[in-house]
Each structure stands twice: as C-alpha cells, then as structure tokens.
Amino acid sequence: LESSSWDGRYALVVAGDIAVYAAGNARPTGGCGAVAILLGPNAPLVFDRGVRATHMEHVYDFYKPDMSSEYPEVDGKLTIECYFRALDRCYVKYLEKMGRVQQTQSHDNLDVFDYLCFHSPYSKLVQKSVGRLLFLDFLRGHASGLMSPKLEALCGLRPEETYFDRNVEKTFLELSGPVFHQKTFPSLFLSKNLGNMYAATLFGCLASLLTRVPVDQLMGKRIGLFSFGSGSSASMFSLQVLGDISHITQRLNLVSRLTARRPVSAVRYDQIMALRESTHNAVDYKPQGDIKNLSPGTYYLDHIDSKRRRYHAYHP
C-alpha cells in the first residue's frame, strides 16, 4: 500500500501453517488455525509508521529438512534462547525508533503499550516475555518504583546472560503479574483454546484481544505486537485503534465458533496423524474422511492425480 504501484485496491493477507509434531512430548502443543487480514485505507486499526524493529539470525532451532515428513526438527531450548534474544533486541530498537518518531521519550518503557500481543507457542512463554520486558526496563533504569535489596543484586546482569536465569525469571514473573493480566492475558484466548498455530498465532492473539476487551475500552489505545519465526526472524511493531471495530469482532464471532468444535480422543487424533504420515507426498490419492465433518462453505482437497496435481472441491 506504500508502493508507488498501489492502485487503490485492498490487500488480503492469509497466515496459516501446518503445526503438527511427531508422537511424543511436543505433539499436544500443536494446533490449528488460519487468519485472514484485510489491508486498506481508512481502516480502524492503524499501524504506527517508522517504528517497526526487526532482528534476524541464521539458526537451526526449528526446521523441516526431511522432505519425506511434515514434522519438524526441534531444539526447544535453543528456540527459547532465540525468542528471548530477538525479543530483547526488537524491544530496545522499537523504543529507540519510537523516541525518534515522537521526538520525546515520554514512554521509554512498557508504558508505551496499552496492550501487548506475542507470538505464542504456548502461554507460559508469553507470560515470561512480559516479565522479561519489565526486567529490561529495570536494567535500563526505566522501571519506576522497582527497588529492593533483592533487585539491586540483579542490576549488573547483562540480558544475554539471563535467558535461563531462574531467579530473574521468577522475580519478574511476579513483578509483572498485574501488567500481564491487564495488557496481555486477554490476547491468549485463542492460543489457550487452539494451541500453537505458527504463522497465524500472533494475529490470533490480536483477534482474541479485540474480542475479549470491551470495544469502547480499546478506542485510542496502542497495541504492541511481537512476531517471531524460528530460523529466526522477529519484528516488534504496533498499531492504534482509531475507529470502531465492533463489525470486526462480530464477524470474528470467536466464542460460538470455538463452541462448534467437535472433540476427538487422543487415540483418534493419533490415528488421524498416522494416516497423514502414510499419505504424505502421495500420488493418485483421494483423501479419506467424511465431507459432512467440514464447516459449510469449506474448500477441500478432493484428490491428487498421477502427476501430483491437486484438485479442490467446495462443500456448500
């Protein structure tokens, strides 16, 4: 929309992925979901310009190198380190840019955000992240009112030494509790119900926030967003609620759509995954399963032919 090639049309962004794991500890964290975002002029949600902060690294924390499987190679501890390092770098850079754009430093700390959404592999990591941002404010001397002998001992730490520091984590989880519950907790509604959605997760959090906080309370507020993808690539950016969003939350209709889900047992889920495994990269294949289980208006994969061309059909 900022390009000289823009001709006035709306843009549609669809974010989704395949968030499944091999049988084992990680499997229950997998989830399902996709988000569609309409971009255009005169929107009620307006991105702040000139403040987006990005951090990238080449790292093998989570990747899918085995072409015969859709399951990833995962190094969970390394992902947490990458996530926190990216969070640290993006946050400091975001505040620096915001200071330049606003030409004041009135909010050079967490107060810059009224609400704050994070990429959410699981909710606990998000809660720790809010604690971490308060810890960074504290290290920079910008967390007003935080002072105690116990805290003084943490003053000299460098952020990169503390990714797995249990004392720092526990201390700032507690201190940030009220901030987390006010600014971030409402954004975790979908994550808690759907698990990790990978590419859709962050904007699922935004959808949750818009739904779970009363619309009039959001008006004029700034929402921070921290986007993260393993490998790794992360950005912190923000938007402001400058118009009525009630038509958006009505269409999202999250609660009734979540209620319409049909539960299946873990045993049945494993059977479904086993079928997926055995038909991955299949040729001349027609997916099994009852079309009646699809929501009305769903496009679905009808069959794959001998040259692996995929044909889709529509469930009215």
Added chain:
Amino acid sequence: LESSSWDGRYALVVAGDIAVYAAGNARPTGGCGAVAILLGPNAPLVFDRGVRATHMEHVYDFYKPDMSSEYPEVDGKLTIECYFRALDRCYVKYLEKMGRVQQTQSHDNLDVFDYLCFHSPYSKLVQKSVGRLLFLDFLRGHASGLMSPKLEALCGLRPEETYFDRNVEKTFLELSGPVFHQKTFPSLFLSKNLGNMYAATLFGCLASLLTRVPVDQLMGKRIGLFSFGSGSSASMFSLQVLGDISHITQRLNLVSRLTARRPVSAVRYDQIMALRESTHNAVDYKPQGDIKNLSPGTYYLDHIDSKRRRYHAYHP
C-alpha cells in the same frame, strides 16, 4: 525503498535457482547462474514508476512436486501457451499504464522501448516473443506501415487463438527480424552461453544488454523487461539509463568470466547429475569434488550433519 520503513540503506537482491532436468530432451536446456542486484538511491538505472503490469494464473505447467527429486514435472507446450498469454496481457496493460502516466499516447506500440529483455528459457522463444508483440501492435492497428493482402487475412484473429498458429508465427518472426536484432539480440549473450538460469535469466539478459551495447549508446534509453515464472506469474516493467554504467559493465566482466569456464563432456555431466540424484536429501554427507575447481572467493557446502544442518566453508 518506497516503504515508510526505509532507513536509507541499500538493498541487495540475489536471484538464482536449480535449473536441472532429468536425463532426456530437456536436460541440455538447463543452465547455471545467479544475479546480484544492488538497489538504492541515485542509481544510473532507474525503474519507471506506475507502469508495471502483472498477470498471474494457477497452472501446473512446470512444478516440483516430488520431494525426493530436484527435477521438475514439465509440460512444455502448456508453458509456451502460458508464457504467450502472460506476455499479451502484460504488454497491453503496460502500454495502457504508460499512456496514463505520460498523459499522451505518443508511443502506443513497440517503439515505447529502445531495448527489450525477456525471460529466456531458450533464445528461440524470445525471438518469437518479439514477433508476437509486433503481431499485437498489428491487431490493435498500431503497427504503422504493415499492410499487405497476406496480412489482411490475419486482421480478425484473436490473440488467444494464435499461440500455436504457425502462419502468424512465421509471418511476424520475419517482419520483426530487424526490431529483434536491434532491440533484443544483444540481451541474449548470457542465455546463449549459459542456458536457462530460471530466476536469474531476465537479469542475466539485462547484464548482457548493458555489456554488449556501447555504453554511450544506452544513455537516456528505455529498456523493457518481461519477467515470467511458471505456475504462473509474469510482469512487464521498464527502466531508463540515466547515468554512467561503465563501472557496472566493468565489474560484470562477462566475457573473461565466460572464457574461464572449464568444459566437461556430456558423459561427465551425466555422472555429476547421477551423483546429485543419489545424494539428494542426504544425511551425514560431505560433498565430493575437488575444491581447486572452485573460483577464488567461493563459499561452498562443506558438509551436512545427522540433523541435516548445512555447514559452509570458504575457498580463499
């Protein structure tokens, strides 16, 4: 660079791909090459704004659905049809936009371009494409001077009926010969020497043109570019030479770099490809081959570990 997030830095675009085919007729058309493009302000090559024309279709003409192989599924005839249809649509749209931007229709035909580069799977298709654009000018009544009883018989044709019309093709190949040799032939130097480079092909053509036409002759001229990728996605756009480009052509140094190539026999090439096939998706693998064959300053794949992580090394 047009984004409000641009902070003044240069951008680097690298275009490359794996252009190899299974043993058979298509194999000799495969090629090798990559192009790096530096983008920034005050460049001697300046893109025209507001005229880029794009055409996209969902089509299985060329794709790589077999994860156990790096060879594509190819339907060559369908690709030609897609290429010509995209060319037709982009060209008409480009001229329409150029008319709007210039607010005149002074050049509502091929004369809008002083030079013209095409995505070049092989040179013959490019030569036919120049003929095709002249045919489109003729159908639109914008090809001045083209009139004969033989041509009158072609007046009522619709472009979409003529993708494989031998008479149209032959007629306009002949008529467009001088235009092809003046505006496009110099751009095919790398294609003719290197074969198809896929993503690098079009900008290889631009590099060829800048090298093969005397620098002072290019000054102030408009170069049209037609980009095409199977699947399919195509754009026509253009740039003007508005500054000295001699430092670019010197660094490209195409002729001496082409001369430094080492020929291998077709039999040896097949052996190399057989090795690639047998080690595709390999685990715990160290590539074979003599590092001495690499150009000085090359980064190369040293080994792949048990988790398929790739480690690179540098040949000084």
